[in-house]
């Protein structure tokens with residue numbers, strides 16, 4: 001039996017084992033996927049210990065270890081290099097290969113929601129790890145400009161300087177935003193609106209997308225709807241799509257995602 005795991009702390013809430021079991025069933029694979037609550041001082045040893053098992057194929061990594069997993073990887077994909085963080089690891093011939101599939105997950109979920117990215121302007125709220133992971137995949141998918149809006153201006157500026165691409169700039173939250181407004185802050189985890197967000201941000205908004213997912217529309221989604229956003233979505237679809245990209249890296253199979261999103265949505269609303 002092929003073995004997989006997700007490392008994080010806390011990890012009890014993670015939907016990854018459920019998502020990957022559903023993928024495995026649909027792809028006729030026999031897998032075991034575990035949650036591993038790693039210790040702050042022992043994360044690297046625990047990952048190495050996991051891969052000592054000859055049946056171990058790959059693992060996901062989540063908060064707060066994505067940056068440490070990046071340091072562990074011998075070979076990294078472009079998305080991981082820009083983000084300096086990764087969420088997917090596998091070990092081949094003694095080397096750790098690292099990937100960041102978050103951006104691909106977002107782009108694929110937007111496509112599934114029928115949102116075209118070609119020539120669009122994006123306002124990205126937040127300048128943390130999640131924001132870092134999606135900038136280049138959005139640009140590579142045809143987005144024209146990404147405006148970074150962050151509570152701590154210096155962090156937004158540092159991210160823009162690091163990306164060093166004229167299509168990525170710092171913006172203020174009370175300016176008119178782009179056609180796509182993405183909330184990559186963790187404010188919704190605390191049922192809060194991202195600090196400083198103003199109604200004008202949604203003047204031209206076709207889609208307000210919150211990376212956090214919940215059983216109910218988040219405060220950000222409700223606010224966006226109130227101030228004119230045509231559509232709103234939460235990050236459940238992104239979660240499933242980033243998992244599908246990881247599953248493909250590990251197994252070569254492309255699992256169908258529509259039913260998995262529907263099943264998780266139904267479970268969340270119970």
Ligand code: NDP
Nearest residue numbers: 126127128129130151152185186187194195211235238239
């Ligand atoms: P980080 O801790 O790296 O960054 C958090 C960001 O949120 C910072 O820019 C911070 O601003 C900002 N922020 C936090 N609270 C507020 C607030 N009240 N008002 C305004 N800004 C705020 O977290 P990550 O980037 O790793 O993750 C962010 C969120 O994205 C998480 O909630 C996570 O669950 C979600 N996520 C979802 C995924 C999915 O598949 N659906 C994938 C990855 C992440 P400042 O710099 O000022 O502190």
